[in-house]
Amino acid sequence: xxxxxxxxxxxxxxxxxxxxxxxxxxxxxxxxxxxxxxxxxxxxxxxxxxxxxxxxxxxxxxxxxxxxxxxxxxxxxxxxxxxxxxxxxxxxxxxxxxxxxxxxxxxxxxxxxxxxxxxxxxxxxxxxxxxxxxxxxxxxxxxxxxxxxxxxxxxxxxxxxxxxxxxxxxxxxxxxxxxxxxxxxxxxxxxxxxxxxxxxxxxxxxxxxxxxxxxxxxxxxxxxxxxxxxxxxxxxxxxxxxxxxxxxxxxxxxxxxxxxxxxxxxxxxxxxxxxxxxxxxxxxxxxxxxxxxxxxxxxxxxxxxxxxxxxxxxxxxxxxxxxxxxxxxxxxxxxxxxxxxxxxxxxxxxxxxxxxxxxxxxxxxxxxxxxxxxxxxxxxxxxxxxxxxxxxxxxxxxxxxxxxxxxxxxxx
Amino acid sequence: xxxxxxxxxxxxxxxxxxxxxxxxxxxxxxxxxxxxxxxxxxxxxxxxxxxxxxxxxxxxxxxxxxxxxxxxxxxxxxxxxxxxxxxxxxxxxxxxxxxxxxxxxxxxxxxxxxxxxxxxxxxxxxxxxxxxxxxxxxxxxxxxxxxxxxxxxxxxxxxxxxxxxxxxxxxxxxxxxxxxxxxxxxxxxxxxxxxxxxxxxxxxxxxxxxxxxxxxxxxxxxxxxxx
Numbered sequence: 001x002x003x004x005x006x007x008x009x010x011x012x013x014x015x016x017x018x019x020x021x022x023x024x025x026x027x028x029x030x031x032x033x034x035x036x037x038x039x040x041x042x043x044x045x046x047x048x049x050x051x052x053x054x055x056x057x058x059x060x061x062x063x064x065x066x067x068x069x070x071x072x073x074x075x076x077x078x079x080x081x082x083x084x085x086x087x088x089x090x091x092x093x094x095x096x097x098x099x100x101x102x103x104x105x106x107x108x109x110x111x112x113x114x115x116x117x118x119x120x121x122x123x124x125x126x127x128x129x130x131x132x133x134x135x136x137x138x139x140x141x142x143x144x145x146x147x148x149x150x151x152x153x154x155x156x157x158x159x160x161x162x163x164x165x166x167x168x169x170x171x172x173x174x175x176x177x178x179x180x181x182x183x184x185x186x187x188x189x190x191x192x193x194x195x196x197x198x199x200x201x202x203x204x205x206x207x208x209x210x211x212x213x214x215x216x217x218x219x220x221x222x223x224x225x226x227x228x229x230x231x232x233x234x235x236x237x238x239x240x241x242x243x244x245x246x247x248x249x250x251x252x253x254x255x256x257x258x259x260x261x262x263x264x265x266x267x268x269x270x271x272x273x274x275x276x277x278x279x280x281x282x283x284x285x286x287x288x289x290x291x292x293x294x295x296x297x298x299x300x301x302x303x304x305x306x307x308x309x310x311x312x313x314x315x316x317x318x319x320x321x322x323x324x325x326x327x328x329x330x331x332x333x334x335x336x337x338x339x340x341x342x343x344x345x346x347x348x349x350x351x352x353x354x355x356x357x358x359x360x361x362x363x364x365x366x367x368x369x370x371x372x373x374x375x376x377x378x379x380x381x382x383x384x385x386x387x388x389x390x391x392x393x394x395x396x397x398x399x400x401x402x403x404x405x406x407x408x409x410x411x412x
Numbered sequence: 413x414x415x416x417x418x419x420x421x422x423x424x425x426x427x428x429x430x431x432x433x434x435x436x437x438x439x440x441x442x443x444x445x446x447x448x449x450x451x452x453x454x455x456x457x458x459x460x461x462x463x464x465x466x467x468x469x470x471x472x473x474x475x476x477x478x479x480x481x482x483x484x485x486x487x488x489x490x491x492x493x494x495x496x497x498x499x500x501x502x503x504x505x506x507x508x509x510x511x512x513x514x515x516x517x518x519x520x521x522x523x524x525x526x527x528x529x530x531x532x533x534x535x536x537x538x539x540x541x542x543x544x545x546x547x548x549x550x551x552x553x554x555x556x557x558x559x560x561x562x563x564x565x566x567x568x569x570x571x572x573x574x575x576x577x578x579x580x581x582x583x584x585x586x587x588x589x590x591x592x593x594x595x596x597x598x599x600x601x602x603x604x605x606x607x608x609x610x611x612x613x614x615x616x617x618x619x620x621x622x623x624x625x626x627x628x629x630x631x632x633x634x635x636x637x638x639x
Binding site: 085139143327 | 532607608614615625626628631632
């Protein structure tokens with residue numbers, strides 16, 4: 001590919017398509033219990049285009065990125081706005097993997113790991129220069145994640161995350177194949193939810209251990225001392241300074257899709273894998289491939305399986321559903337105790353098996369497992385029993401669609 | 413479930429569409445003094461037995477021919493970023509320029525692509541100034557059509573004033589330069605609040621968000637209490 005498309009054409013057209021699509025869904029969606037689900041699917045797809053807009057805008061075949069093939073990274077939001085202070089891209093709490101071409105925002109988990117490493121005075125990262133310390137960049141990442149989590153909570157998980165879309169596509173595939181899904185027991189589901197926090201803690205501690213030479217001047221694990229000149233990219237220990245990215249399933253998913261589309265060169269990707277059976281590597285490793293396959297199979301059986309253990313979801317939940325952030329979080333799911341008849345439909349349709357919406361009597365029923373997909377609000381057949389509120393304003397509430405269906409049938 | 417005022421939504425969409433389309437219509441405006449050219453135009457260098465042409469349409473403010481070199485001011489190829497002061501010459505070969513593209517991110521980079529007919533010499537100067545100094549850091553690459561990166565000194569040279577000479581190459585060629593502008597490099601001359609402006613702004617956003625959230629929470633509790 002060697003064409004370039006001006007942002008001034010693509011971006012307005014993109015926004016127009018999204019707005020028109022939203023309007024059409026609201027205007028013409030017939031199935032009242034699927035309208036929000038349809039809207040959510042549309043917005044998820046639109047979000048994927050937004051996250052990887054650089055693949056559409058190009059330019060392509062830039063020699064400086066020749067080994068990767070097509071598009072540069074950080075096309076829109078990274079260095080254009082923040083310069084050398086924060087050049088790796090805006091932190092948004094979705095799995096907008098750092099590694100694929102054409103992405104516009106960056107996964108905060110990668111950023112946290114990467115900035116732990118060049119903690120003291122390493123001015124150069126991967127094709128970028130830093131004018132701020134790792135500590136300052138970490139503060140920026142946490143600040144951004146905290147702000148968006150307080151404002152929208154895990155809405156990002158339910159409506160914007162590309163890997164969440166992958167999970168939902170797998171669910172729809174399973175439904176099309178008429179296979180039933182499975183449910184974890186409450187105990188297992190709770191344990192999975194708690195494991196998220198352990199996962200993120202473990203990998204952040206590993207980042208510090210692997211960065212020990214940079215931070216403390218001594219190796220905690222041998223072989224982690226930078227081998228190149230100090231203060232340069234070559235000096236950063238390859239492949240293990242972002243340990244979570246070695247196991248994250250999003251990286252191989254993005255890389256494989258982009259290789260399939262021709263916007264990354266698989267020949268280059270495969271060249272930078274090391275060891276027997278591709279144990280480690282710059283992009284794809286046997287470990288993250290195996291995890292992707294495992295997650296895919298499990299997601300066919302259990303809805304939104306990854307979202308139950310996602311460490312990024314844990315980070316978002318930390319800043320939205322735990323004290324003190326819970327007191328000020330702006331996006332909440334509210335239950336009206338008087339209107340609820342305990343029919344249990346909300347519990348059955350919840351993709352992450354969040355149970356507080358059913359078990360708690362009333363009031364704020366948002367919990368850390370809830371991805372705010374609003375499926376429970378959509379399916380609840382009792383008027384005003386459930387409401388999704390943002391900044392105190394109701395943006396969605398349950399309606400008596402059973403009664404409406406009855407009226408529609410009688411009219412026919 | 414969701415109540416939508418369709419008139420308001422339609423009006424809102426119409427306004428947003430107008431706002432989005434408006435800047436794009438302005439892009440079509442060109443300076444009235446710019447001169448357009450197309451692929452049929454040839455810029456000859458008779459004494460050097462060479463000629464320059466462009467594969468795409470474009471514009472320039474001024475083109476002068478002096479010392480067997482064509483100098484273009486504000487050259488744009490098919491609405492590319494402008495080359496403000498671009499010098500080009502060719503000996504014993506014909507050059508057809510395909511494209512020019514530039515990035516203005518932290519890693520500033522630009523690429524010129526052209527095709528050469530005849531084994532001769534092509535001379536370019538992009539008006540970037542001289543190399544040297546710790547932070548000017550301008551690096552160059554010359555890549556032939558087979559994706560072969562040519563080492564400096566083996567097919568091309570660069571002088572201190574930024575004049576790049578490519579010798580003995582035919583076919584498709586790309587010249588890439590990348591470096592760091594002095595504006596985007598860390599500079600201790602900037603005041604501290606500018607050096608850390610991103611962190612300061614994010615801290616302010618966090619503070620404002622918390623304050624607004626607390627106010628909204630208090631108001632919501634007040635309304636619930638009244639009910």
